Amino acid sequence: DAGVTQSPTHLIKTRGQHVTLRCSPISGHKSVSWYQQVLGQGPQFIFQYYEKEERGRGNFPDRFSARQFPNYSSELNVNALLLGDSALYLCASSYWTATDTQYFGPGTRLTVL
Amino acid sequence: KQEVTQIPAALSVPEGENLVLNCSFTDSAIYNLQWFRQDPGKGLTSLLLIQSSQREQTSGRLNASLDKSSGRSTLYIAASQPGDSATYLCAVIEAETSGSRLTFGEGTQLTVNP
Numbered sequence: 116d117a118g119v120t121q122s123p124t125h126l127i128k129t130r131g132q133h134v135t136l137r138c139s140p141i142s143g144h145k146s147v148s149w150y151q152q153v154l155g156q157g158p159q160f161i162f163q164y165y166e167k168e169e170r171g172r173g174n175f176p177d178r179f180s181a182r183q184f185p186n187y188s189s190e191l192n193v194n195a196l197l198l199g200d201s202a203l204y205l206c207a208s209s210y211w212t213a214t215d216t217q218y219f220g221p222g223t224r225l226t227v228l
Numbered sequence: 229k230q231e232v233t234q235i236p237a238a239l240s241v242p243e244g245e246n247l248v249l250n251c252s253f254t255d256s257a258i259y260n261l262q263w264f265r266q267d268p269g270k271g272l273t274s275l276l277l278i279q280s281s282q283r284e285q286t287s288g289r290l291n292a293s294l295d296k297s298s299g300r301s302t303l304y305i306a307a308s309q310p311g312d313s314a315t316y317l318c319a320v321i322e323a324e325t326s327g328s329r330l331t332f333g334e335g336t337q338l339t340v341n342p
Contacts, residue, residue: 119271148330150330157232157333157334158272160329163328163329171328216262216277217262218274219273221270221271
């Protein structure tokens with residue numbers, strides 16, 4: 116079975132631009148979460164979606180938004196990019212409950228110049 | 229606010245050595261704890277998940293323990309190999325009213341020298 120997939124792998128943008136990152140969960144998984152990992156630090160929670168509804172939001176500005184589609188794939192959107200948004204963006208999927216293992220994709224490396 | 233700390237930040241050992249990585253968390257009201265491995269520039273690979281009702285989990289050369297009351301977990305790696313070189317992250321899973329999130333430590337960077 117395919118694991119969590121993310122696209123694109125790498126992305127270079129300039130300040131002020133907008134970016135869309137995509138994630139496809141493991142087949143059968145209905146929950147998708149997004150994390151930001153700055154170099155040298157642990158991942159920070161951004162959003163969790165389940166059944167197309169937002170179920171959790173981390174401490175990120177409104178420039179960050181996300182959505183989940185009927186097939187459970189998800190998009191993370193970031194507007195008005197700042198240099199500090201440069202990071203590895205990770206997507207994780209799970210069945211749902213807090214007791215379920217979360218599986219991560221390979222990430223999207225975003226560089227903002 | 230939950231805080232997760234991992235000690236040491238970096239560790240270098242010779243091949244074959246047994247080693248222990250430490251993880252501590254400030255709020256013991258967790259559902260479970262998960263250990264991950266991350267290779268440079270890559271995503272996270274799940275190693276072990278310990279439910280809050282469990283004391284330990286084992287997978288091959290890896291053994292993870294959990295002591296909720298003291299807010300501590302350890303990851304024991306037996307007979308280390310150069311292929312074990314990576315950053316190891318622990319994360320606690322907090323279930324909110326309508327969701328769950330992982331709170332991560334900053335990781336321990338492990339180097340196993342041949």
